[in-house]
């Protein structure tokens with residue numbers, strides 16, 4: 001239920017059956033409620049009910065209002081006017097603000113003036129005690145600003161050093177809402193099931209709560225960034241680097257850069273070390289999906305002392321870590337369809353050097369029912385902690401070992417790397433960290449189980465809830 005209002009009009013309508021009567025009378029109450037529609041979308045619907053006894057009616061209203069425990073009353077809202085198709089402000093004003101007003105939510109709205117405005121405001125100025133949650137209107141980049149602001153502020157306030165990779169981070173008490181208005185909207189899509197602003201606003205209003213894992217990324221004990229969706233080196237790093245130059249094109253920039261990078265077919269050498277996640281429910285190859293209600297009993301930090309690190313060296317077209325499915329309109333099942341939002345792990349996907357044709361087969365499988373991991377050049381591991389070192393950063397002893405293992409060929413490829421003008425593959429790519437380029441290629445990544453909470457409930461099983469008798473469901 002979104003809100004209950006006193007009905008002032010005195011009009012009459014056809015009577016229905018049952019106790020909820022669609023008749024407007026003087027004593028009527030207007031009930032605004034959530035109606036489930038197709039493909040995980042929610043809409044606001046209205047019904048007026050009357051009750052012969054005023055006392056009973058009052059009792060109903062009080063009971064309904066008490067069901068509002070856990071709902072936000074005060075929200076801090078940041079709008080990126082330049083995200084996606086630059087519709088953020090319009091979407092918020094026309095579709096979201098009226099719903100918040102109906103639900104009696106007070107908002108303090110900021111339209112961002114530059115990149116990192118929201119992050120810096122949250123880090124230093126925002127009076128967080130006054131709010132129950134933070135809402136961002138924009139894409140994954142805006143969401144990233146919000147978590148960077150909130151996580152940093154929470155750690156500083158309690159004296160945890162965010163630069164220290166071994167620190168156990170403390171969660172913020174504020175939940176985060178996403179009103180999708182970006183180019184990919186993968187975090188919204190993977191936590192709600194759709195990228196629809198009205199649906200997201202309704203999940204915020206009813207006070208849903210979905211915990212989520214966050215990866216911290218460090219380079220030599222220096223904090224770089226947090227990631228909740230994709231950390232991608234090689235293909236997705238190169239697509240992002242190329243697409244940033246085409247920002248003016250809007251969301252289509254990713255497709256154009258995607259085709260360009262697919263044709264470039266660059267591979268990168270390096271070493272990946274990872275700590276496999278033990279004591280986990282499921283594997284990345286499971287048919288089961290992360291669905292609403294699946295949350296590990298409680299937030300916890302793992303004791304990794306018994307588990308052994310594994311190391312893989314090679315030539316990779318892509319190295320991807322998906323901390324959640326990364327489902328989005330481009331790939332409705334996601335980069336790692338069985339990944340979980342809040343299980344304290346990330347799925348490390350290694351795509352080794354292969355032919356263009358094979359890589360295309362792998363990419364195409366993101367869009368159909370076939371398993372994108374069921375290919376000889378692709379492997380996937382569920383991990384809690386991993387490191388990557390590009391080959392040109394490897395220690396001298398590692399390079400010597402490579403030379404002994406691979407002979408003269410290595411010497412020539414080293415010469416090529418030192419002389420990029422010869423047109424061979426570049427020595428290193430960049431990391432795409434939730435849509436931002438990292439400044440370093442050698443990184444150390446740890447998963448922090450359930451570090452943040454969203455106003456969402458995960459993806460619901462559609463068969464249980466869709467009401468096909470309702471016109472909005474058709």
Ligand SMILES: CCCCCCCCCCCCC/C=C/[C@@H](O)[C@H](CO)NC(=O)CCCCCCCCCCCCCCC
Pocket residue numbers: 139140141183184185186229230236239240254255258259262326328330331335360363364366367432433434435436
């Ligand atoms: C042939 C069709 C193949 C379709 C393959 C679809 C795979 C799409 C995978 C998308 C994964 C998105 C993960 C989310 C990452 C976000 O944290 C981040 C911030 O918003 N978004 C991106 O980095 C934005 C990344 C956007 C990447 C788009 C890649 C498009 C690839 C197109 C390849 C075409 C080959 C055609 C050959 C003729």
Ligand SMILES: Nc1ncnc2c1ncn2[C@@H]1O[C@H](COP(=O)(O)OP(=O)(O)OP(=O)(O)O)[C@@H](O)[C@H]1O
Pocket residue numbers: 079080081082083084085111112113114115116117137138139140141142143145181182183184185186435
């Ligand atoms: N006022 C502003 N002017 C310029 N850039 C901004 C402003 N406010 C936020 N930004 C930056 O814009 C970038 C993109 O924002 P956003 O994530 O909303 O859209 P997007 O990149 O189109 O979508 P997606 O991240 O889903 O691909 C973010 O990195 C954010 O830091």
Ligand SMILES: [Ca+2]
Pocket residue numbers: 213323324339340341342343344345346
């Ligand atoms: Ca996870």
